[in-house]
Amino acid sequence: MGIQERREREKRIRRQQIMVAAKNVFSDKGFNRTTMEDIANRAELSPGTLYLYFKNKEELYASLSIDIMEYLVERLENLLGQNDLGMGPEQKVDALMDVLFNVYEHDPLLIINVFHLQSSETLKNLSPELLSEIENISRRAIGAFVKIYIEGRDKGIFIDKHPIALADILWSLFSGVLLWEESKKIINKDKDFIEETLRIAFEVFIRGLKKTDG
Amino acid sequence: MGIQERREREKRIRRQQIMVAAKNVFSDKGFNRTTMEDIANRAELSPGTLYLYFKNKEELYASLSIDIMEYLVERLENLLGQNDLGMGPEQKVDALMDVLFNVYEHDPLLIINVFHLQSSETLKNLSPELLSEIENISRRAIGAFVKIYIEGRDKGIFIDKHPIALADILWSLFSGVLLWEESKKIINKDKDFIEETLRIAFEVFIRGLKKTDG
Amino acid sequence: MGIQERREREKRIRRQQIMVAAKNVFSDKGFNRTTMEDIANRAELSPGTLYLYFKNKEELYASLSIDIMEYLVERLENLLGQNDLGMGPEQKVDALMDVLFNVYEHDPLLIINVFHLQSSETLKNLSPELLSEIENISRRAIGAFVKIYIEGRDKGIFIDKHPIALADILWSLFSGVLLWEESKKIINKDKDFIEETLRIAFEVFIRGLKKTDG
Amino acid sequence: MGIQERREREKRIRRQQIMVAAKNVFSDKGFNRTTMEDIANRAELSPGTLYLYFKNKEELYASLSIDIMEYLVERLENLLGQNDLGMGPEQKVDALMDVLFNVYEHDPLLIINVFHLQSSETLKNLSPELLSEIENISRRAIGAFVKIYIEGRDKGIFIDKHPIALADILWSLFSGVLLWEESKKIINKDKDFIEETLRIAFEVFIRGLKKTDG
DNA sequence: CATGAATGAGGCTTCATTCAT
DNA sequence: AATGAATGAAGCCTCATTCAT
Numbered sequence: 034m035g036i037q038e039r040r041e042r043e044k045r046i047r048r049q050q051i052m053v054a055a056k057n058v059f060s061d062k063g064f065n066r067t068t069m070e071d072i073a074n075r076a077e078l079s080p081g082t083l084y085l086y087f088k089n090k091e092e093l094y095a096s097l098s099i100d101i102m103e104y105l106v107e108r109l110e111n112l113l114g115q116n117d118l119g120m121g122p123e124q125k126v127d128a129l130m131d132v133l134f135n136v137y138e139h140d141p142l143l144i145i146n147v148f149h150l151q152s153s154e155t156l157k158n159l160s161p162e163l164l165s166e167i168e169n170i171s172r173r174a175i176g177a178f179v180k181i182y183i184e185g186r187d188k189g190i191f192i193d194k195h196p197i198a199l200a201d202i203l204w205s206l207f208s209g210v211l212l213w214e215e216s217k218k219i220i221n222k223d224k225d226f227i228e229e230t231l232r233i234a235f236e237v238f239i240r241g242l243k244k245t246d247g
Numbered sequence: 248m249g250i251q252e253r254r255e256r257e258k259r260i261r262r263q264q265i266m267v268a269a270k271n272v273f274s275d276k277g278f279n280r281t282t283m284e285d286i287a288n289r290a291e292l293s294p295g296t297l298y299l300y301f302k303n304k305e306e307l308y309a310s311l312s313i314d315i316m317e318y319l320v321e322r323l324e325n326l327l328g329q330n331d332l333g334m335g336p337e338q339k340v341d342a343l344m345d346v347l348f349n350v351y352e353h354d355p356l357l358i359i360n361v362f363h364l365q366s367s368e369t370l371k372n373l374s375p376e377l378l379s380e381i382e383n384i385s386r387r388a389i390g391a392f393v394k395i396y397i398e399g400r401d402k403g404i405f406i407d408k409h410p411i412a413l414a415d416i417l418w419s420l421f422s423g424v425l426l427w428e429e430s431k432k433i434i435n436k437d438k439d440f441i442e443e444t445l446r447i448a449f450e451v452f453i454r455g456l457k458k459t460d461g
Numbered sequence: 462m463g464i465q466e467r468r469e470r471e472k473r474i475r476r477q478q479i480m481v482a483a484k485n486v487f488s489d490k491g492f493n494r495t496t497m498e499d500i501a502n503r504a505e506l507s508p509g510t511l512y513l514y515f516k517n518k519e520e521l522y523a524s525l526s527i528d529i530m531e532y533l534v535e536r537l538e539n540l541l542g543q544n545d546l547g548m549g550p551e552q553k554v555d556a557l558m559d560v561l562f563n564v565y566e567h568d569p570l571l572i573i574n575v576f577h578l579q580s581s582e583t584l585k586n587l588s589p590e591l592l593s594e595i596e597n598i599s600r601r602a603i604g605a606f607v608k609i610y611i612e613g614r615d616k617g618i619f620i621d622k623h624p625i626a627l628a629d630i631l632w633s634l635f636s637g638v639l640l641w642e643e644s645k646k647i648i649n650k651d652k653d654f655i656e657e658t659l660r661i662a663f664e665v666f667i668r669g670l671k672k673t674d675g
Numbered sequence: 676m677g678i679q680e681r682r683e684r685e686k687r688i689r690r691q692q693i694m695v696a697a698k699n700v701f702s703d704k705g706f707n708r709t710t711m712e713d714i715a716n717r718a719e720l721s722p723g724t725l726y727l728y729f730k731n732k733e734e735l736y737a738s739l740s741i742d743i744m745e746y747l748v749e750r751l752e753n754l755l756g757q758n759d760l761g762m763g764p765e766q767k768v769d770a771l772m773d774v775l776f777n778v779y780e781h782d783p784l785l786i787i788n789v790f791h792l793q794s795s796e797t798l799k800n801l802s803p804e805l806l807s808e809i810e811n812i813s814r815r816a817i818g819a820f821v822k823i824y825i826e827g828r829d830k831g832i833f834i835d836k837h838p839i840a841l842a843d844i845l846w847s848l849f850s851g852v853l854l855w856e857e858s859k860k861i862i863n864k865d866k867d868f869i870e871e872t873l874r875i876a877f878e879v880f881i882r883g884l885k886k887t888d889g
Numbered sequence: 890c891a892t893g894a895a896t897g898a899g900g901c902t903t904c905a906t907t908c909a910t
Numbered sequence: 911a912a913t914g915a916a917t918g919a920a921g922c923c924t925c926a927t928t929c930a931t
Contacts, residue, residue: 040914047915065279068900079917084902192454194447198440201427202448206416209423213415217385219378226412233408234416240406241455261890282925293892295928304926475911493707496904507913509907518905592861620882622875626868629855630848630876637851641843647798654840661836662844668834669883682893689894710921721896726923 048086051076052100055093056140064094088160095163102170105136109177122185123239129178130235133207134228175200182242191242203238210234262300265290266311270354278308302374309377315354316384322346323391336399337453343392344449347421348442389414396456405456417452424448476514479504480525484568492522516588523591530598533564537605550613551667557606558663561635562656603628610670619670631666638662690728693718694742697735698782706736730802737805744812747778751819764827765881768845771820772877775849776870817842824884833884845880852876 054076058067069090073080087093112125112132120128159167178200185191214227268290272281283304287294301307326342334342373381392414399405428441482504486495497518501508515521540553540560548556587595606628613619642655696718700709711732715722729735754767754774762770798806820842827833856869 044915069902070900080901081903081918082916085915090901194451198444198447199451201431201440201444202420202424202451205423205427205444205448206420207423208427209419209421210416212426213419213422217415226415230412230415230419233412234419237408237413237416237452237455239455240459241451241453245454245459283927284925287893294926295893296891298927299890472911497906498904501914508905509914510912512906513911622879626872626875627879629859629868629872630852630879633851633855633872633876634844634848635851636855637847637849638844640854641847641850644798645843654843658840658843658847661840662847665836665841665844665880665883667883668887669879669881673882673887686894711923712921722922723897723924724895727894732922 044086047082051078051083051086051093052097056097059094059097091159092163095159095167099163099166099170101136101140102167102174104140105133106170106173106177108132108136109174113177113180122181122188122190123243125181125184126178126239126242127235129181129203130207130231134231137211137227174204178203185242190244192244199242206234206238207231258300265292265297265300265307266314268292269307270311273308273311305373306377309373309381313377313380313384315350316381316388318354319347319350320384320387320391322350323388327391327394336395336402336404337457339395339398340392340453340456341449343395343417344421344445348445351425351441388418392417399456404458406458413456420448420452421445472514475510479506479511479514479521480528482506483521484525487522487525519587520591523587523595527591527594527598529564529568530595530602532568533561534598534601534605536560536564537602541605541608550609550616550618551671553609553612554606554667554670555663557609557631558635558659562659565639602632606631613670618672620672627670634662634666635659686728689724693720693725693728693735694739698739701736701739733801734805737801737809741805741808741812743778743782744809744816746782747775748812748815748819750774750778751816755819755822764823764830764832765885767823767826768820768881768884769877771823771845772849772873776873779853779869816846820845827884832886834886841884848876848880849873 051072055067055072058071058075061067062071069080069083072093073083076083083093087096109129109132112128175197179196182191182196182199186193186196210231211227214225214230218225265286269281269286272285272289275281276285283294283297286307287297290297297307301310323343323346326339326346389411393410396405396410396413400407400410424445425441428439428444432439479500483495483500486499486503489495490499497508497511500521501511504511511521515524537557537560540556603625607624610619610624610627614621614624638659639655642653642658646653693714697709697714700713700717703709704713711722711725714735715725718725725735729738751771751774754770798809801809817839821838824833824838824841828835828838852873853869856867856872860867
């Protein structure tokens with residue numbers, strides 16, 4: 034009777050195993066130079082097996098990105114769940130940035146991949162199902178910030194702007210800084226300024242969001 | 248002896264011709280799905296000829312991106328050259344954003360390609376020469392903003408932060424918004440909010456930059 | 462001890478079930494584009510099970526073709542069994558064609574497959590057992606016509622030719638018309654002339670067979 | 676100035692070279708078990724080169740079949756061109772069969788391939804251009820026989836039937852006999868009865884076509 | 890300089906078949 | 911006997927790059 038369930042579980046595990054392998058290889062070599070065989074080798078499976086779990090390379094890649102997004106969104110929604118703890122909207126935006134940065138640290142290369150995913154070239158080749166999954170997860174991420182912002186606005190702390198535009202800007206700022214700083218690392222192998230720059234970016238952003246008058 | 252120069256000039260022209268063709272095709276199809284033959288066809292040349300002017304596909308692509316960056320930097324430096332015209336630092340940041348947006352409108356798809364270029368996957372394959380060219384051009388772009396910022400800071404208008412970090416943030420904000428809004432267009436084909444979102448982003452950014460106290 | 466027999470019977474049934482499924486899928490998609498998984502799905506079995514009943518895809522396919530041939534031959538032999546009913550040899554050839562056409566109508570796509578089977582490419586891969594089974598069944602089919610023909614010849618109705626050659630010609634004519642008309646249907650989707658053409662073909666054939674003089 | 680033409684000629688030659696190689700390999704191994712690499716090897720070219728001349732395997736195969744059909748049709752039309760030479764319609768049908776058989780002897784394996792081509796499975800994958808080319812060539816082949824038949828009918832020699840149906844039957848009889856006798860050769864490696872059987876088939880067919888009365 | 894035919898390595902993917910459960 | 915996940919060989923095809931003309 035548990036046989037059905039065991040199968041289910043094993044299937045999930047196998048899927049996970051592939052995704053972990055894929056994540057590593059994609060991280061090492063980038064999307065284009067990663068071959069399905071590379072992934073299969075890393076997963077200690079045969080190439081054919083990958084196709085039992087993912088329709089093709091693109092969808093494997095997208096699934097990976099969705100996974101990390103999902104993790105991110107969960108973390109964001111958790112943040113909001115633990116209502117208040119005495120945090121004002123301003124602190125919440127701060128906390129939100131901490132979550133973003135945490136997730137990035139936990140999975141630095143994959144978050145870069147999410148941007149790659151964003152590139153239209155990739156998006157155009159995905160199945161409608163995956164696209165709508167991405168849309169959905171994005172919506173939830175946006176929602177998390179919107180909620181914080183509206184609370185702040187209603188309390189008279191934040192200026193009045195279109196909430197979704199602000200959410201987009203927040204995400205753009207975050208992802209833009211990551212992408213840019215990562216590429217700076219390639220060009221000149223200086224110290225890594227990511228966290229520092231991110232903190233300044235958010236500080237400025239929050240200042241810009243707040244009403245100035247006393 | 249003018250023969251030497253004519254050769255030079257013709258070579259430059261031919262190079263330009265290829266880059267224009269490449270730009271168009273890359274814009275239409277993205278980097279990966281563009282073939283050298285596509286570009287050759289569009290340029291009305293043979294594939295072999297492309298290799299007389301560019302070492303390989305990656306470098307052709309990078310040259311393209313550098314070109315648009317160069318154009319952008321020239322525009323930025325011009326902006327600063329026409330000293331003052333009575334503009335305060337704040338207006339100058341506004342003007343700077345206008346330049347960024349202008350260039351984007353003039354070449355919307357290519358600027359997306361610049362981000363692709365930023366992706367580590369591409370950067371890792373470039374020759375040292377190109378890499379340093381990119382580094383140089385970036386430095387100049389950064390310099391343009393830094394100059395404005397320092398003027399503002401010294402006049403007591405802007406808060407005191409690391410100038411280069413702020414420049415990075417500005418660029419990240421701009422490129423992040425473009426990339427994100429472009430990908431939103433793919434996912435749901437709504438209206439295009441790029442300009443609107445960019446304006447809000449810069450407004451908030453400038454507010455965040457300014458000292459608040461009277 | 463009936464247990465043994467039940468097993469046998471069940472095995473036969475299962476085998477049949479697979480063949481029915483295979484027939485349908487082969488008919489829909491042709492031999493090459495049919496996968497064993499397709500067949501397993503249609504039979505509501507697992508791919509592995511198929512191999513308990515058939516050595517491989519080719520032999521499953523051949524078995525199928527033999528089956529329909531066997532059905533055909535039974536029908537032909539029945540026709541001859543019901544001795545005379547007052548039919549002369551000429552009417553018998555007519556009746557024979559009716560049987561052929563009936564079987565074709567009952568299983569239109571499969572009979573095409575028989576021709577595919579005939580194609581040397583397929584035959585070369587069959588096991589000796591299957592090959593001799595095919596030979597045997599062919600011989601019986603040929604025999605049916607030969608019997609009719611000899612009756613006619615001995616009665617002075619038909620001209621004197623090598624009986625087996627004539628049998629071959631009859632079958633060739635029938636299968637040739639089917640194959641050709643089927644392919645014409647693909648090329649231009651006109652009306653289907655199969656029956657009409659077949660009737661004319663047999664009319665001419667019988668005329669050619671008959672002695673002309675009074 | 677002849678450079679253009681030389682290119683043209685070389686291109687044609689190269690195409691031919693590939694088709695010859697393909698014909699040989701297809702003949703040896705059949706369509707499915709022939710790989711593009713096999714053909715490339717036989718042609719002493721690289722696999723990629725094949726694709727400069729043929730869109731894919733199916734179309735290379737179809738081109739081959741069309742070629743032999745074209746040759747056949749030319750022979751048929753020549754036959755009719757050399758008007759009369761005192762041949763009556765009856766002798767012309769005989770001569771027509773000789774041509775068919777000649778072509779078969781000249782290219783025995785390829786004509787089998789034409790039948791393979793006829794199989795719907797293959798036809799369904801061809802480009803519209805090739806399909807219409809096939810349609811056209813078939814029409815011409817049919818036309819050749821129709822002309823002879825009508826002459827005979829108008830002279831009161833042949834019975835009155837739908838001419839195209841008769842043409843179809845003639846072709847079906849010819850191709851059916853070839854296909855069937857070829858497959859008999861596989862099953863039991865007796866002597867080859869092809870020519871003998873074909874002659875009888877045509878004799879009977881012509882008898883059936885002729886009016887019987889004095 | 891320009892050409893463009895040729896190369897050939899290598900990628901993605903399919904699918905007949907096997908085998909541990 | 912049945913399963914069905916896993917295999918892995920092999921095929922088709924693409925395309926950046928080269929080189930003889």
